[in-house]
Amino acid sequence: MYYRLFIIGLLSAMSYHVMAEGLYLQEINNTVLTEQQINESKEKILEHKDVEVREKLNVAPFHQRGQLNASLEYSTCTGCHLSPPHTKSERTRTFMNMHTQFIACETCHFRPKDKQLNYQWEDVRDGMPVKAKSKLFRQAANAEEKPQERVKALHSFYKVTPFYQANAVVLRKSDEFAQETARLWKAGTDDEKAIRRASIHVPLEEKGPECSACHDKDEQFLDVTALGANNYQADKIYNNIIAQFFARYKDEDSRIRIMRILK
């Protein structure tokens, strides 16, 4: 009896890892690239300039500041992109980087129209799903009773991740494809790199969803209740003042006077 159970368990574990090729990797392998996509990709590679990250300077920050998010190191994306990755939009970069603490890159940037994904918490260290519960949210579940616990530290390695047919769609650094890409980036030609870069990026959306996709009760890109949020937490997420403030922006370059709005 126990012997059979052991065999079943072992096979299950093996099948999980053997068949764990996520949807994103399948899409990469199945994508047929056009000439234009490859040319655009090569152009980006040639334009690229490495950024020397200066984390510590002789003049330290005046205020005690946040730390680098260690969970980002488990993502394949930060092998090429900076960590934290969002740098361009002056208005949204800090907030988007803040979301990388609890949202996987693929959640926002891998949104195939012909596939129905469901979203779950995942431990990025081993790729295992994590049971949904209210404790995983930054917003404390019982903040009304304990105001001092209104904001709490996040669990650094649990992130909302897209799943397809019980497999996380994320591309991990430990995947053979990611490792092969890293080798190619060191020794490959520009043409090889351009093809690889295009195949990685074509299945993705460069721009993520608007804030309202999650912070508006009517849109619900993510079902926060299914992710474990209780009513209080869900209400706070749907009525987030920053998301509402950002909804006022009509274009990326505009500036809005903030006095009196955030008080």
Next chain:
Amino acid sequence: MIRSFFLLFICLLSFNADAGPRYSDPDGCLSCHVYEGLNFIDENGVFRSATIDSEHYASSLHGSVPCKDCHREVIDYPHKVENTEVDCGASCHIEEPSEGVKYSHDVIHEEMDKSVHADGWYKGLTGGNRLEEVETEQDPSCRRCHSNTAYIAEAQLEKFKEAFDHAETECGNCHQGKAWMGQFGGHILRRFVGRRWNNIENNQLCIQCHGDIEAMRDVTQEDKETHEKHPPSERFVQSSASYTKTLHGRLIDANSDFGASCIDCHAPEGWKHEIRAYTDEKSASHPDNLGESCGQSNCHGYTKKPGNEGFTMTDMHSLSLLGLHSMEKPLEDADLWQSNWFRGALPLMLAGIALAIGSLAWWILYRTDKKIIAKFGGDRFERVMIGRKPKKARAKAATAKKTRVPKKVEATTVVDAAPEATAKADTPIAEAKTTPTTPSVEKSAESTAVVDTEKEATETVVKKPASISESAETPKKSDDSES
């Protein structure tokens, strides 16, 4: 009665106005900045963070200062960089309670302006121009040395809590209400619990720049009169290294209260920021002012008196100090061979090592031997005082004896080598002479000694300790003599 009531009302009103609770975020800045992880890497590759740890800020030096007291022009989002610039010399909305004067760091800036660090940035400070400051400015800005640290240093926290508990009963008797205690009581008590930084930490501020030899070589100095720019002297470049060799530096390293810190000598007065060049007549380290500076706080009080000026001529940054090495772990000191002290002491060290090894060898090999060592003049003494033949003559006679066949005589009496006999034998027997043993004698003699029959044929042969038998004047004994 009505007048008294009115006065009481006014008093209560004024008390509330002065000592009401303060909020550090009246403008709602923390609505966004409180979020953890508001990080990004800017166009220069500098890791930036817009997160403000609200708990840390509330308990920091500026915990009761609203953000807009420093970041005055922030009115829109995204914030324009120029609108976030901070001027440390500006007055903020914190008021001195007795006269209502707004607080400002400008008095400190005024001191800095007179110092050698006058060009350090004190305004226009933003999170984004730290790299520019590092790359372009050699003088320290306010923020290079100061950050928004906790209001009560961690090392002082227990002491502060103890004092604060006491204050609630003593001060709180009159100053009732948490607002007063929080705003003023805490402030006063913080000053009573002592200095925030000790001398080691004070020095570290200076050493973080002046201890960087390469950075100091890149410093450009300006002549005060001619305004001619020139590279720094080696004495200046090495000033931190030479200081650490002095008694001042070593005492502070040992956490002693008697060590003089950089500030103690270079900016002892005022707000401790007026560091002038030693060539400046107003400088505390100018030769004319050293008597006063060295004599402060009774460190070297006698230097203030006439006739003791010579003491102040000691150069505390002399390059010759660099040759001094710590001898706590001499073998780990890579520059040991550069030290004249070490090279000078080396012959003595080698001689000492040789002496130690020789002494050890002697102790191992000869410690049981008692030798009569011919002292200087011993031979002459024997010739003059007891009429003995000179050493050379005796040696000649001994050689002559060897040529003759010695006559073997068995000793008449053999005394067992009892302790008493041994004690007797310890007394020198000046005239007793035993003849050198020949191989044949050595083989045949058992419990006997061979003696010179010409002189001591009838003398009792006593088993003697080896020290005597092997003395310079005594021929060798048989190996069997001790059996």
